[in-house]
Amino acid sequence: MAKSALLKVILLGDGGVGKSSLMNRYVTNKFDSHLFHTIGVEFLNKELEVDGHLVTLQIWDTAGQERFRSLRTPFYRGSDCCLLTFSVDDGQSFSNLSNWKKEFTYYADVKDPDNFPFVVLGNKLDVPERQWCRENGGHPYFETSAKDSTNVASVFEEAVRRVLAMDDRVDPLIHSNTVDLQRKSPPESTCC
Numbered sequence: 001m002a003k004s005a006l007l008k009v010i011l012l013g014d015g016g017v018g019k020s021s022l023m024n025r026y027v028t029n030k031f032d033s034h035l036f037h038t039i040g041v042e043f044l045n046k047e048l049e050v051d052g053h054l055v056t057l058q059i060w061d062t063a064g065q066e067r068f069r070s071l072r073t074p075f076y077r078g079s080d081c082c083l084l085t086f087s088v089d090d091g092q093s094f095s096n097l098s099n100w101k102k103e104f105t106y107y108a109d110v111k112d113p114d115n116f117p118f119v120v121l122g123n124k125l126d127v128p129e130r131q132w133c134r135e136n137g138g139h140p141y142f143e144t145s146a147k148d149s150t151n152v153a154s155v156f157e158e159a160v161r162r163v164l165a166m167d168d169r170v171d172p173l174i175h176s177n178t179v180d181l182q183r184k185s186p187p188e189s190t191c192c
């Protein structure tokens with residue numbers, strides 16, 4: 001069998017987005033729900049075959065916390081691919097991706113960032129309610145696509161359901177300015 005190529009892949013992203021968990025899941029198929037923050041860098045190897053190519057993947061897991069910046073950046077050089085990681089329940093971790101890309105490009109000395117193989121990874125897809133919704137009154141949450149119509153009707157139906165639920169709780173007289181969903185004729189136009 002042909003000798004497998006060694007590819008260095010590096011995981012970058014904010015502290016806590018799940019870089020170590022992703023590496024551990026992929027290499028050892030284990031998950032720890034109380035993992036400690038990484039200090040510096042660690043790596044694990046995994047052999048795999050992709051489209052007939054035998055590859056030894058050397059996965060480098062880095063510390064995402066800002067205070068460990070000087071410990072991780074010396075290891076960027078020589079990476080063949082960079083996995084920019086965020087967590088879907090943490091909007092800031094997504095906003096920070098451009099900083100991570102900049103940091104990597106600088107310290108890995110990437111000459112042509114537009115043609116470097118970056119892969120973006122949104123982790124914690126299992127989290128049922130996204131953090132902001134949870135912290136701001138438990139609002140229902142939908143992911144939509146206006147282009148392919150995914151969940152679009154569901155959102156508007158849920159909006160109506162929420163209004164109806166309010167009307168059930170509150171005296172209807174207080175709501176004299178709201179639209180009556182039962183009314184047959186449209187409200188009179190007040191346009192000039």
Ligand SMILES: Nc1nc2c(ncn2[C@@H]2O[C@H](COP(=O)(O)OP(=O)(O)OP(=O)(O)O)[C@@H](O)[C@H]2O)c(=O)[nH]1
Nearest residue numbers: 015016017018019020021032033035037038064124
């Ligand atoms: N629900 C859920 N929790 C996750 C997932 N991935 C990681 N976690 C949890 O999130 C926490 C942080 O995960 P880590 O893998 O340590 O995050 P990290 O990116 O390596 O963080 P640093 O080492 O500080 O850079 C841990 O308690 C994990 O158990 C996931 O996909 N879903």
Ligand SMILES: [Mg+2]
Nearest residue numbers: 019020037038
């Ligand atoms: Mg880690």
